[in-house]
Amino acid sequence: MMAAGVALQSIREAVETACRAPSLHNSQPWRWTMSGGRLQLHADGSRSVPVADPIGRQMVISCGAVLHHFAVVISRYGWGAAVERLPDSRNPMHLATVAFEPLPRSRAADTENRSDALRTAIAHRRTDRRPFAAPRPADLVGVDEDLVPRFGASLTMLGEDGPSRMAEAARNSASIRRYDPAYHAELYWWAGHRLPDQGIPGAALPAEGAVPVGREFPVGTLASPESGPDRAALAVISTEADTRLDWLRSGEALSHVLLTATSRGLATCPLTHLTEVSASRALVGDAGADAGERFPFPQIVVRIGARPGGDAPPMTGRRPVDEVWRA
Ligand SMILES: Cc1cc2nc3c(=O)[nH]c(=O)nc-3n(C[C@H](O)[C@H](O)[C@H](O)COP(=O)(O)O)c2cc1C
Numbered sequence: 001m002m003a004a005g006v007a008l009q010s011i012r013e014a015v016e017t018a019c020r021a022p023s024l025h026n027s028q029p030w031r032w033t034m035s036g037g038r039l040q041l042h043a044d045g046s047r048s049v050p051v052a053d054p055i056g057r058q059m060v061i062s063c064g065a066v067l068h069h070f071a072v073v074i075s076r077y078g079w080g081a082a083v084e085r086l087p088d089s090r091n092p093m094h095l096a097t098v099a100f101e102p103l104p105r106s107r108a109a110d111t112e113n114r115s116d117a118l119r120t121a122i123a124h125r126r127t128d129r130r131p132f133a134a135p136r137p138a139d140l141v142g143v144d145e146d147l148v149p150r151f152g153a154s155l156t157m158l159g160e161d162g163p164s165r166m167a168e169a170a171r172n173s174a175s176i177r178r179y180d181p182a183y184h185a186e187l188y189w190w191a192g193h194r195l196p197d198q199g200i201p202g203a204a205l206p207a208e209g210a211v212p213v214g215r216e217f218p219v220g221t222l223a224s225p226e227s228g229p230d231r232a233a234l235a236v237i238s239t240e241a242d243t244r245l246d247w248l249r250s251g252e253a254l255s256h257v258l259l260t261a262t263s264r265g266l267a268t269c270p271l272t273h274l275t276e277v278s279a280s281r282a283l284v285g286d287a288g289a290d291a292g293e294r295f296p297f298p299q300i301v302v303r304i305g306a307r308p309g310g311d312a313p314p315m316t317g318r319r320p321v322d323e324v325w326r327a
Contacts (some may be wrong), residue, residue, distance in 0.1 A: 064251020
């Protein structure tokens with residue numbers, strides 16, 4: 001069967017690969033369906049993480065990441081994804097409609113070249129929560145290129161005071177949550193043990209050497225061969241407004257940044273505990289103040305650094321594709 005010229009089997013395969021995208025606590029809050037020859041992306045509210053993410057902002061960011069992964073993957077089949085975001089004003093869970101357009105030969109080569117590295121990176125990307133050595137400045141050049149025109153979100157590398165400012169925001173968020181049993185129950189449900197095809201297994205969580213800016217997860221079993229201080233670069237993805245569209249596009253930008261960094265051999269870790277609580281989100285918003293910048297709506301902080309030696313974190317599980325896709 002074909003949908004507007006694309007074999008359904010190719011779309012299903014591309015969806016399966018796209019679902020390697022990161023999501024809050026590996027909740028995978030997405031649902032894909034075909035209708036009218038177009039692919040539809042819905043957020044799946046039954047997979048929300050309601051204490052950490054009460055308004056579903058990170059659910060939509062996660063869906064933005066899977067949407068960008070899909071666009072990267074489908075180019076392999078010679079097709080471009082023409083994305084209409086939030087196509088149904090009566091249904092906020094309907095996040096995108098994807099139509100398929102053949103890539104003209106010249107553009108196909110161009111997109112292919114750009115996407116090849118990102119597509120390869122999908123299989124290698126992992127969230128790594130261990131301390132990183134500093135990235136080489138050359139490896140970060142252009143990671144933020146065209147982000148505002150393409151995704152409506154910006155990426156700003158924090159300066160020297162970034163780590164101390166983010167550590168303060170992390171302490172602030174942790175102290176607000178210290179006596180919040182619902183937050184901890186939810187976190188321990190998703191993380192630290194083996195859930196089939198979802199969540200964060202203990203093998204992906206460090207056994208030691210928690211980084212000061214990181215979320216406080218249960219202790220895991222992942223060895224940290226270089227457990228010196230964290231020297232990661234810290235970057236903030238932010239938007240001018242805080243609408244559903246901004247969240248979706250922030251997720252697309254996050255995917256682009258993570259895959260670009262991975263394609264350059266770097267390790268990455270998204271951080272959102274810093275932007276979940278309004279007091280710590282405000283601290284992140286002020287983090288560029290010394291450089292005269294203010295982030296009106298910081299969405300995600302990203303740690304980027306040299307990949308630690310030894311074993312990489314294991315691949316985390318994903319739900320079977322037929323649970324998230326219906327033709
Ligand atoms: C919206 C969003 C928020 C996330 N927040 C955090 C976080 O605060 N701390 C963290 O260590 N990882 C965070 N992650 C990474 C997820 O835990 C990770 O993507 C998921 O467990 C799947 O593992 P993988 O990225 O290795 O495939 C976040 C990812 C997304 C998309």
